[in-house]
Amino acid sequence: MFEPVRGKPDFPANELAILAFWRDALIYRKSLEQRAGEERFVFFEGPPTANGMPHPGHCLTRTIKDLYPRYQTMRGRLCERKGGWDTHGLPVEVEVCKALGIHSKAQIEEYGVEPFIHRCQESVWRYMKEWESLTERIGFWIDLSEAYVTYHKAYVESVWWALADLFDRGLLYRGHKIVWWWAQGGTALSSGEVGQGYKEVADPSVFVAFPLLDDAGKPTNRCLVAWTTTPWTLPANQFAAVKADLPYAVIRETTAEGAFVDGAPEFVVAAALAASLPEKLKKTFATVATIAGRDLVGRSYLPPFDTYRPEGMPRESPLVGGGRSPAAWRIVAADFVTTDSGTGIVHVAPAFGEVDYGVLMAEQPRFESGGPALLNCVAPDGTFTDEFPMGSGRFVKECDRDITRDLKARGLLVHQEQFVHDYPFCWRADSDPLIQYPRASWFIRTSQFRDAMLANNARIDWLPEHIKAGRFGNFLETNVDWALSRERYWGTPLPIWVCESTGRAEAVPSFAAVLAKPGVAGTEVFDRAKAANPDLSDDLRVHKPYIDAVTYDSPFAPGSRMRRVTEVIDCWFDSGAMPFAQWGWPHTGREDFATQFPAHFISEAIDQTRGWFYSQLAISTLLFGGDGPGTLPEGVVAPAADYPHPFRACIVLGLMLGEDGQKMSKSKRNYKEPGVIFDAYGADALRWYFLAGQPPWTTxxxxxxxxxxxxxxxxxxxxxxxxxxxxxxxxxxxxxxxxxxxxxxxxxxxxxxxxxxxxxxxxxxxxxxxxxxxxxxxxxxxxxxxxxxxxxxxxxxxxxxxxxxxxxxxxxxxxxxxxxxxxxxxxxxxxxxxxxxxxxxxxxxxxxxxxxxxxxxxxxxxxxxxxxxxxxxxxxxxxxxxxxxxxxxxDADLVRRMTLVREVASLGRAARASAKLKVRQPLSKVEVILADASPDDAAWLAAHADLVCDELNVKQFEICREPDRYITRSILPDLKKLGPRLGKLLPQARDALTKADAQTLLAAFARDGRVELSLPGGTATVDRDDVLIRTTPREGWAAAEGPRAVVVVAAGLTPELVAEGLAREVVHAVQTARKGLDLEFTDTIALAFETASAELNSALEQHRDSIAGETLAATLTFGAGPAGATAETIDVDGHPLTIHILPLGRQGERA
RNA sequence: GCGCGCGUAGCUCAGCUGGUUAGAGCGCUACCCUGAUAAGGUAGAGGUCCCAAGUUCGAAUCUUGGCGCGCGCACCA
The missing domain is CATH 1.10.730.10 (Isoleucyl-tRNA Synthetase; Domain 1)
Structure with a gap:
């Protein structure tokens, strides 16, 4: 006996039992052991963070991540699935800050970095239980007990090795970067954070005159007009940018009569915008001259403030290759200048804008000894320094008004208005505007590897394919160096130690390498903490603040010490390093890494394009592409440099939206918690919905x-x-x-x-x-x-x-x-x-x-x-x-033919329905006309008459011998075949074929296999294979038409058929009544019929035996039923009938 | 503003390299079947395939331009 099955399944309860079985019988482990030694299918788990609650989007990724390893395992391959957790980064710090009720770096320092780090480490596991139970419940088989954790010492040291290798190869360097800076909080914000904080605000918009200088360095009456919405950046002006190929107009105010106004200055603006300034000023101007942008380049002007231009300051510097040039306050050419708005002349303050900074970077190499320095009169807290006395100590944005007033007083303010635009604010303190601000930062020279990354990308099997050349490819094309460092606390510390006297730096590949340095000191700081708190995780040895205390003797200057830089790194580098860092490679796990790189398959949502997909590809390409890593421990071999790596195929999942089509959001409650779905429908239901509902990359x-x-x-x-x-x-x-x-x-x-x-x-x-x-x-x-x-x-x-x-x-x-x-x-x-x-x-x-x-x-x-x-x-x-x-x-023939039968049966039912002939009513005959079937298929169908008769409840089925009674035929060109051959003749040929008599054409095809069509545009030869025959039922028949057949049912009823129909109707009624009495399939009954209709009575008499047989009636009588029987009176196609049923109990065997 | 993707029935979505009457499931309506039965079958209603222009004998499909939506970028990686 099989275990009896409930008719109504309880999937959720069932699944819980299966989960228990899997757990107790160690099925996942056995599925691996069974494949030991087999070819591997390598899967990488993109580490989620357990710092937040899992949501339905994670159910999708976990379903897909389970599907392929399970499949490949059944296909005979060994697919180990190592779990992982992403644990570092700002989100963790933010969670801790929330719990502590603080949010600035100063407050963290005040609270203490050491306890803060401890809190971070705890916070990382906050939703661990929910993650583990979701993972199990949805049936995601993965080894969580051996999961890699990005803050673990072995993991950190693996990342250190990678960074040290990049450093030694000159690919990790320190530079400046303009960041969106939250001055009040003392930190740069990440992309997501800045994106969240855009608000529409009205900023001052000022047009400022920059008087051009004559050869003697004296201001002239001719002024550049520059436009800015950040007046506070004007004190740090270093250049004015124009576009070389744009024409510029020199305009001067005129009186109503058209004469120039006495003493009015001449303004230089882009010719395309020469009309807009007079409009704003509500004055009339006339053009004095037109100058090409390139002819302005190189001219000097008077900056709006003399912050950095004290009397006697040399205005010219020596150029590389001879000659001299002003190093600042000079007009330069730049492509980013547009005439969309403003004046076509851009005020450039390199300290406070990314493109501005780019101008300075382009200028510096032209000069001997470094060229112009970066001018920055703003402190990290967002206030002006003493270099700009007017605003000293005040927040820059608050000085806009005073700066504008001062310009006006000095006659340099051409125009002022309000400008409404989007501007980023801090997402946590939304009254704090962000400013662009230069910070020292560590970079990886990814841009140098752009072509290698593109070559690697080209070999990846992206699903959907457009990611390769689209979103991801574009992104790689515009690659800039990876700004790696973060001025934060909870992250992988940057393993770079700097000599306190020479400033020279070196990178270390492991904690052991630090300990091996001469004169190492400071490790006791952790030891003391551990002694005070034995539960302290040893992993924290390589974290702030403990690692910062570790110093050693400088190899660069005798007597000096090496101290670690203060930064941690971008946590995307952590996760991108997981292909090797999950094994602690190259320090440990050499065997594992050698056999499990690259991955055959990874999958995450599309938001990982610039995240994990990129970080993995970039790190892998830099470390293992081309010449491979520069340094490896003795005996360790780098993986082959063949692309693609570190993953061969990647399913990019679409974004998941809530019930209302909006982004899922806890506060909007626009989605059901996964647990609710599991309890109501089960994990299989959710999995099938994800897998079979739509291609995985659709939103x-x-x-x-x-x-x-x-x-x-x-x-x-x-x-x-x-x-x-x-x-x-x-x-x-x-x-x-x-x-x-x-x-x-x-x-x-x-x-x-x-x-x-x-x-x-x-x-x-x-x-x-x-x-x-x-x-x-x-x-x-x-x-x-x-x-x-x-x-x-x-x-x-x-x-x-x-x-x-x-x-x-x-x-x-x-x-x-x-x-x-x-x-x-x-x-x-x-x-x-x-x-x-x-x-x-x-x-x-x-x-x-x-x-x-x-x-x-x-x-x-x-x-x-x-x-x-x-x-x-x-x-x-x-x-x-x-x-x-x-x-x-x-058996392809059989499959095709069975499809044909199913189609015929389906058409037959449709034909019955169209004539309102229910299937219970037997009919005498059904005929089928095949439109385009091979003779073999037709013969096969004819041989399966029983099948069709049974399906359709008819007495006789045949392939129609006189199709023309029921249908008309028309000849249709097979456009796919004729189109390429006939081209423009096609419409004519189609008309000719449609209009021609189908019988004649068919006869011609039968005789010659082809016909010649004389058309106005020429002659066309049409083969039998070039046309399709379409059959259409004539009016007046119970018929239905499909693509391959027409089915006609005989609607005429004989008295015998009617009687049989009535009998079946009654059987149906009895069965329904049995069901109403809750009888088992095998229960017998005593049955009696009472009817006033002679016709019905006769029909029941005729079919007495079959009725009794079908309804398991031990006795079938006419008249009043046995004592105790139920009685029910119904209408059978217009005939009254009372049915009496008395259950008799179980029958030993079925009839 | 730039890039990528999407726009097909009331809903959720298929529709490969252009081809004849554009499909599925669900929902709705009607009917049927019922010894799998809280299942199953058949049919109907419901579509300017977002709009426009172009290429072509022929466009939901290709091209261009718009419109709408989403995401990404714009900080940054």
């Missing part, structure tokens, strides 16, 4: 309704088939366990050894069809899954389940109900065949679907296989091999 709208609706279509249907099988196998005593001694893997070849198993070639056509479909689907699914196309694979599996349910089982019902038991070779062989076929199919479907819906398939396997064979078979479906299809069972 997905996560809604409970869609998940709920996706359950019946696949899971319930599969369950129904399974439940059907178990019910009848138990009734019939079909038990493979007693028929098969050596079950092996329960593959086709194994089943062949069973007693009572007949070769498929000997079984009924339906069985051959089912197993052919199974094999074809298996082959197709494998092909799709190997190409990472699970969406297509899921569609095939779904179609297969539909075929089992709605064709095989439905067509086989009579076989399962047939007489004779199926428990031995001596029984009903056809019934036995049906069981073996359904058994094999169910096992096959379950195994195909196992990576997708691992729970329900495990349930099926546990009952159908393990329950019968015990430990002779794999204890879990996930320990079996993935079906690839039996080539010997494939």
């Amino acid at each position: 997905i709208r996560y809604s409970e309704r869609t998940i709920r609706e996706s359950v019946p279509e696949f899971l319930i249907r599969l369950w129904n088939v399974y439940s059907f099988f178990v019910i009848y196998a138990n009734i019939d005593g079909f038990d493979p366990g007693t028929l098969l001694d050596e079950p092996g893997c329960l593959d086709h070849a194994d089943l062949a050894k069973a007693r009572g198993w007949r070769p498929v070639s000997k079984r009924s056509e339906l069985d051959r069809w089912m197993l052919a479909e199974l094999s074809a689907t298996a082959a197709g699914v494998v092909e799709k899954m190997d190409a990472f196309d699970h969406f297509a694979a899921a569609g095939m599996i779904s179609a297969l389940v539909d075929g089992v349910s709605n064709w095989f089982v439905r067509r086989s019902r009579d076989r399962f109900w047939g007489a004779g038991r199926a428990d031995s070779p001596q029984g009903n062989l056809d019934k036995l065949d049906a069981y073996w076929t359904l058994y094999e199919t169910l096992l096959g479907v379950a195994r195909l679907a196992a990576p997708f819906v691992p729970f329900v398939t495990e349930t099926i396997w546990r009952n159908l296989a393990v329950g019968r064979f015990g430990d002779k078979v794999a204890e879990s479906i996930h320990l079996t091999d993935y079906p690839r299809g039996e080539p010997g069972l494939l």
